[in-house]
Amino acid sequence: MLRSLYTYKGTHARTLGFQAGERFVEVGTSRDPNWLHVMSERGIIGYVPKNYVTDDETDAVAMLEFIDGCLEATHLNASERGGHYSRGEQEALQRLVDLRQKWHARCPPATAPGKRPAPPPPQRSASQLSTDSLSSLGGSGLPSPNLPSTPRLPSLPPSGSSSSLAREEQHQQHQPQLQQQQQQQQQGAGVAETTTSFMARGDSLVQEESSGSSEGHDTSIGYESEMRSDVESGVQASIKSLVSQVPEGYLRTLVEEVRSNASVSFTASHQVVEIVLKSLGSVLPALHPLCSHILASKESKTDGSEESWQHSVDGCRLVALLEELRACKDDEQQRSWALHEDEHTIASHLTDLLDLLNTGDLEACRRVLALDDFRPLLTLVQYYQMETRWPLRRMLLQVFGAVCQMSAANISYLSASVFPVELAREMLESTCSEEQLQYISLVLGMVLCMGDTLPYPHFSVMNESFLLLLLDGIERYNEHPDTEQLAELYLTLVLAFNLQYTTPSFSSTSSIVTLPNGMEAGEEGRTGISTTEETKLSQAGADMENVLIRLLGQREHTKHFTEKLLLLFNREEDPLAMFEHEPRPPHSVLKMMRDMYSTRATASIFYTNDERVVCDIIIRQLTDLPADDKRRNEYLHLLWGVVEAGGWQEHQHRRHEVSTCCSNILAEEEPVALKDQALIQRLIDSYPKFFNDDN
Secondary structure (H helix, E strand, O other): OEEEOOOEOOOOOOEOOEOOOOEEEEEEOOOOOOEEEEEEOOOOEEEEEHHHEEEOOOOHHHHHHHHHHHHHHHHHHHHHOOOOOOHHHHHHHHHHHHHHHHHHHHOOOOOOOOOOOOOOOOOOOHHHHHHHHHHOOOOOOOOOOOOOOOOOOOOOOOOOOOHHHHHHHHHHHHHHHHHHHHHHHHHOOOOOOOOEOOEEOOEEOOOEOOOOOOOOOOOHHHHHHHHHHHHHHHHHHHHHHHHHOOOOOHHHHHHHHHHHHHOOOHHHHHHHHHHHHHHHHHHOHHHHHHHHHHHHHHHOHHHHOOOHHHHOHHHHHHHHHHHHHHHHHHHHHOOOOOOOOOHHHHHHHHHHHHHHHHHOOHHHHHHHHOHHHHHHHHHHHHHHHHOOOHHHHHHHHHHHHHHHHHOHHHHHHHHHOOHHHHHHHHHHOOOOOHHHHHHHHHHHHHHHOOOOOOOHHHHHOOOHHHHHHHHHHHHHHOOOHHHHHHHHHHHHHHHHHHOOOOOOOOOOOOOEEEOOOOOEEEOOOOOOOOHHHHHHHHHHHHOOOOHHHHHHHHOOOOHHHHHHHHHHHHHOOOOOOOOOOOOOOOOHHHHHHHHHOOOHHHHOOOOHHHHHHHHHHHHHHHHHOOOOOHHHHHHHHHHHHHHHOOOHHHHOOOHHHHHHHHHHHHOOOOHHHHHHHHHHHHHHHHOHHHOOOOO
């Protein structure tokens, strides 16, 4: 043991600073004779000047206690760094174990101190388990490993102290013991190989050969197995302790940190954190439980509560922005004239609001907008009604578009509010520019895209005049390439408005039809819709006359309307499928085709070649769609409309293929095909001459 004589301030990165009276133990060799490679009683390794320390004569018991303290301090230091041991610490641990065995042999049995208990998890690490196990072997005589040489440090003036002589004498005293151990290993009397390893984070650090027990039995296999079992238990206990210390909802904290420092969206930040945690758990299996626990924290009780937005930075920011806009609304409400000095401030608020809705925490924003029965949305609608400046109204329309994209609940609330009436009233005004019409028609299509039933008073504004405006716009704006997009937006509004009405039935009779497979199916009207379903549709406004179909039947020019409708029908595209919200509304194009073939007046709008194309599409779909696809029943209804209201009975386009498709469906044995089979059987019974294969 060494003791410092003076105070020294370390001037080099690898030197130790110390006060007078501190104690050290030498753990390695130094290339420079003026420096000593030591470990302090705090477990810190470094170089000290030789002329600043002296040998401290002490008994074996005190030396053992000092060594145990150094071992414990080293393990505690490593645990604070996550269980990582540097190479110098690994070599110093081996040196300390050897010194403890040597001094333990000198200590009388009655006075030998017991081994210090290992710190509890998570401080207990793999290397501590190994050193404690080795120290219990007592006089097994493990040889000291050859430590690598250290870099040369700046030389100090040679010391006149006699510590170097004492150190040399001590080395000479230990030399016969080392020679005796080497002779015993060469003789091979009672020798057995045992492998020990200091394991830090699952890596093997030092592998030594040592002598076995005095009885000559081979204990290496059992000893190594016991060591590995202890190490694994220690690692698992440490990980379990760390998992228990992870705060609830810590994943959100990590995502917020990434987003605030990287300036990316909440969704992108969430993906980055998930990728990093999954990668860590895959590369380092010991961390897999910890990473999995953090990933699972996104489903915590806090995240699922109604007030979870209070724990989100985005939620609190959204509340603050909405409060600013509410203050602006209330301020303008008290004024009798418009002030333009606040336009920049309001525009800044709207820009921040739009950015937050597009890149923020989606769930938190949803919950904030739904507070107090969607009062924040009501505030935005009221402010839109009051604002007259087009730049601010345009930004508000962009905000409403982002709101519709967030959830179906937002769309349902907006469709029931006065907002769609306000938009329709603007479109009826002749003062709107084409740019304004594009913004307004796009947002109105978003509000109506889910097919939510509109309140009856809405139809006082969204009446025949409004529908004629849309139909005329489709024909007029298609004449110019610059305004063709506006015509497509008008067509989207027509399809959305048509969702407010139910497709009429061809017949309301009811009977029992015997199918070819011997099964009986109750006829539910020629539409194939049950009485319960018809009741629900009637409650949703199905009992009203479809004003749109009546207006189409009275029009003379529908060229661009039918062209665009058939193009969408052939591609199976639905302009109203803007979002992924549930429940999905009916396919607007397919429903429009069924409604067009519900009356002879609207069916006659299609030219003969157009109707042939419709027949080709129907045959393709009936051939490709499986029995459990609900769209097949819709195409069968359309086929019935083409046969009954269209001109198919005259041209009978691909009659044989149509009959074959119907026969194949009748031959199906799946229970899900019963409704389709009942519909086909009624069609055949109504028009037997067209579906008889003998003709």
